[in-house]
């Protein structure tokens with residue numbers, strides 16, 4: 173059983189039409205990020221690779237798409253009361269910024285020990301920050317209470333139909349640009365990006381196989397897909413800090429079951445090597461989680477010889493000192 177159990181009556185599983193609606197809502201707001209190619213990368217993989225560079229998205233990750241779409245989809249009465257999110261990562265910043273752009277008040281529930289830089293960025297976007305103690309308090313309960321008291325809409329990072337649909341717009345743009353693909357490879361944390369991407373890929377490129385990639389230490393998605401039910405694991409340890417959810421969401425799991433062929437894993441060492449490759453050879457900074465899909469392709473974990481392969485680079489938010497330490501092995 174997972175922690176959103178009991179709400180199955182209210183499940184609204186998004187479809188490709190929701191991805192198209194999301195695209196219309198975010199038009200002119202989210203960047204249409206570039207699709208990068210590299211002969212060195214192609215030679216390494218023995219395939220033709222197309223990298224969707226969401227590390228260059230606003231706030232540095234695809235999360236801006238889902239956040240902007242979910243806020244824009246609210247009824248006017250609902251958005252007047254504001255939105256609430258809990259996260260110390262890319263979703264919090266995406267909600268704070270997307271809310272500010274739409275003139276909607278935002279409250280972000282963050283752990284007391286979140287990095288000062290992240291707190292400053294979040295309050296810089298005009299959001300109110302409410303701190304909690306991650307060892308003694310339950311962020312979900314705090315967020316639910318604030319949402320109830322204020323009549324505000326709680327927007328979770330992946331288990332929400334409009335968030336999933338928004339995330340799907342990256343793959344939609346990618347395939348529109350490249351034409352049909354044989355394979356689409358996507359990072360997986362809570363499964364919002366993978367589900368949205370699968371909706372777009374299966375609708376636009378019927379022969380495209382969709383594969384998710386998660387850190388080896390946190391393979392709950394792989395276990396869930398193989399078992400046919402959502403499996404919850406203890407909080408994993410990995411440098412892929414955007415892929416640490418302990419289970420996938422109720423709104424995305426049915427899509428993963430229907431449209432995703434497999435979920436594979438990579439190690440932290442493979443992520444570091446991939447970060448170094450992107451910096452050295454392609455001159456881009458990709459955060460560890462953003463390297464998941466590429467690492468699986470570069471290391472032959474997903475066979476792609478001779479194929480046309482789309483790879484989502486999901487984000488670029490990594491502290492530059494931490495980045496330097498990782499890629500130089502210090």
Ligand SMILES: *Cc1c(COP(=O)(O)O)cnc(C)c1O
Nearest residue numbers: 262361362363364365414486487
């Ligand atoms: C959140 C995040 C992911 C995982 O997305 P889910 O929708 O939770 O699966 C991957 N990469 C980055 C950079 C992220 O911020």
